[in-house]
Amino acid sequence: MKLNVGDIVRLRKPHPCGNFKFKIMRTGMDFRIECMQCGHQTWITRVKLERNIKNILYSQEKTEDQ
Ligand SMILES: [Zn+2]
16 A cells, blocks of 8 residues: 555544544554544554555555556
């Protein structure tokens, strides 16, 4: 799964505030994601995040085929 800073993803499990949409702030071994409703930021491992993603709503590399 190709993930970049600025991408917006929809997770299977919602944030406690009830929002499913998160923006990727940092990539690497661990990812930093921001809740798009309440603005809370949290660290999550790549494996955990990929398993949690339902779909990518917005990708920086939308035009590329990967
Ligand atoms: Zn939230």
